[in-house]
Amino acid sequence: MAAEKLRHYALGVLVHVVVIAIWWAFVELGHIEPYIMPSPLATLKTLGGENYRWIANATVTAGEIFGGYLLAVIVGVTLATAFSWSRPVESAVMPLLVTLNMIPKVALGPLFIVWFSYGIFPNAVIAFSISFFPILLTTARGLREVEPDLLDLVRSLRGSRWQLFTKIQLPGALPYLFSGMKVGAILAVAGAIVGEFLGSSRGLGYLMLQVQVTLDTAAMFMAVVLITLIGVFLYGLVLLLERLIVVRDARVQ
Amino acid sequence: MTMNEPFIHLTKVRKVYRKKDAEFVALSDVTFDVAAGEFVSLVGPSGCGKTTLLKILAGLLPHDGGEVRLGSAAHSFDPSRDIGMVFQQPLLLKWRRVMENVLLPAEILGLPLRESRERARELLSMVGLAEVSDKYPYELSGGMQQRAAIARALIHDPKLILMDEPFGALDALTREKMNLELRNIWQTSGKTIVFVTHGISEAVFLGTRVVVLTSGPARMADDIPIALPDKRTLEIKTSREFGDYNRRVYRLLGME
Numbered sequence: 424m425a426a427e428k429l430r431h432y433a434l435g436v437l438v439h440v441v442v443i444a445i446w447w448a449f450v451e452l453g454h455i456e457p458y459i460m461p462s463p464l465a466t467l468k469t470l471g472g473e474n475y476r477w478i479a480n481a482t483v484t485a486g487e488i489f490g491g492y493l494l495a496v497i498v499g500v501t502l503a504t505a506f507s508w509s510r511p512v513e514s515a516v517m518p519l520l521v522t523l524n525m526i527p528k529v530a531l532g533p534l535f536i537v538w539f540s541y542g543i544f545p546n547a548v549i550a551f552s553i554s555f556f557p558i559l560l561t562t563a564r565g566l567r568e569v570e571p572d573l574l575d576l577v578r579s580l581r582g583s584r585w586q587l588f589t590k591i592q593l594p595g596a597l598p599y600l601f602s603g604m605k606v607g608a609i610l611a612v613a614g615a616i617v618g619e620f621l622g623s624s625r626g627l628g629y630l631m632l633q634v635q636v637t638l639d640t641a642a643m644f645m646a647v648v649l650i651t652l653i654g655v656f657l658y659g660l661v662l663l664l665e666r667l668i669v670v671r672d673a674r675v676q
Numbered sequence: 677m678t679m680n681e682p683f684i685h686l687t688k689v690r691k692v693y694r695k696k697d698a699e700f701v702a703l704s705d706v707t708f709d710v711a712a713g714e715f716v717s718l719v720g721p722s723g724c725g726k727t728t729l730l731k732i733l734a735g736l737l738p739h740d741g742g743e744v745r746l747g748s749a750a751h752s753f754d755p756s757r758d759i760g761m762v763f764q765q766p767l768l769l770k771w772r773r774v775m776e777n778v779l780l781p782a783e784i785l786g787l788p789l790r791e792s793r794e795r796a797r798e799l800l801s802m803v804g805l806a807e808v809s810d811k812y813p814y815e816l817s818g819g820m821q822q823r824a825a826i827a828r829a830l831i832h833d834p835k836l837i838l839m840d841e842p843f844g845a846l847d848a849l850t851r852e853k854m855n856l857e858l859r860n861i862w863q864t865s866g867k868t869i870v871f872v873t874h875g876i877s878e879a880v881f882l883g884t885r886v887v888v889l890t891s892g893p894a895r896m897a898d899d900i901p902i903a904l905p906d907k908r909t910l911e912i913k914t915s916r917e918f919g920d921y922n923r924r925v926y927r928l929l930g931m932e
Binding site for chain 1: 731734735736755756757759761763764765767769770771780781783784785812813814832838840
């Protein structure tokens with residue numbers, strides 16, 4: 424079993440290595456101009472360039488992503504809980520949220536900049552606004568999906584609404600919450616970067632625009648790699664939490 | 677006189693569901709008594725109101741007419757603590773181990789945890805699940821899950837167990853086995869059981885009495901005391917008396 428698992432992971436790593444090797448071979452053997460596509464090594468070398476301020480820029484971008492995402496989880500879960508406790512609140516607020524969700528969040532970027540000026544905050548707000556809805560929707564659905572017979576069981580014991588919520592609804596909704604959080608994690612990364620493209624003075628997205636002017640494609644590649652790594656880290660964190668909290672059988676695949 | 681007072685007393689119980697202008701009579705003229713410690717099977721086709729009747733007994737639905745009385749001078753009845761329910765699906769909480777699932781009603785009722793845990797252990801060994809009390813539901817077979825659900829229904833020591841086709845989702849062999857086990861559980865625990873099923877031979881095999889309900893219109897057809905030996909073995913199923921009871925129920929349901 425352990426050997427089989429090891430083989431499974433080894434295969435995954437191997438495919439990554441092979442793709443990087445193909446990339447390298449394509450660039451080196453095909454004599455591709457570095458401003459069209461840099462080699463993996465040239466990309467990696469940019470990490471030494473001090474002008475890029477990788478750590479500072481990556482920290483800003485990560486801050487926007489994590490901040491916006493955390494806010495999305497908190498607001499999403501809170502609203503979903505409010506909906507499950509009050510049907511009138513859901514009936515009143517939900518249609519509005521559906522309409523708001525139809526707005527392409529990217530289109531709000533210029534407005535956010537007018538309201539909150541340049542910086543981390545408006546970008547975090549875009550990350551929030553784009554990742555919050557799937558979290559709200561899946562959590563609300565999870566809280567709603569209680570077996571009617573289970574409801575009867577609790578009612579036959581004259582259990583309180585609070586007991587129903589804490590013992591049945593909330594733990595039952597966790598797998599749904601996590602599936603929404605996984606979708607949200609990917610969206611949050613995209614949201615923060617779009618925010619940086621629209622208007623920013625720091626961050627990896629901002630850096631990409633700066634180096635684009637000088638056709639420093641290797642640095643652009645590196646920026647994409649770092650953004651991806653931040654996303655992978657966030658996604659991995661969510662997966663790890665899910666693994667720790669949700670019993671295997673209950674996970675939504 | 678009070679000693680003969682029934683534990684459950686139903687007189688002309690009626691239930692009507694209303695949808696806009698249409699009325700649907702789910703139960704009418706249901707009259708029977710259940711003595712404390714009896715095992716009453718409720719049998720009938722789907723739509724005959726058996727589940728409705730069970731829900732009325734559980735206090736989950738109001739009735740529209742007649743009288744429903746639970747408890748007697750000799751056997752008091754507390755509606756919040758004296759009902760244990762078992763459904764067709766085990767409905768175990770996926771995120772709780774078997775032991776914690778069994779403890780759920782005790783938690784809801786706020787019973788002392790240490791004693792409840794002790795009692796849960798006893799119940800789990802009674803239903804043959806002592807070994808798997810630390811497992812999650814998905815690691816158990818359907819029959820084992822249903823046994824855990826039965827242990828859960830008994831954890832708060834209720835006087836009345838209401839079962840709604842509890843073995844309906846099991847395969848035929850497991851079902852036979854669970855029937856034998858349930859008889860044993862009933863005999864050792866001394867609980868009053870109302871058992872809903874559409875399996876006629878199951879109803880006869882398990883019950884001290886079989887109440888037959890028919891549909892369209894929903895009404896009670898008969899109340900048959902089952903005079904089979906107390907120790908119900910599989911041999912009984914081949915006996916002539918068993919066959920006669922079955923035939924009688926079939927006839928009431930218009931299937932002969």
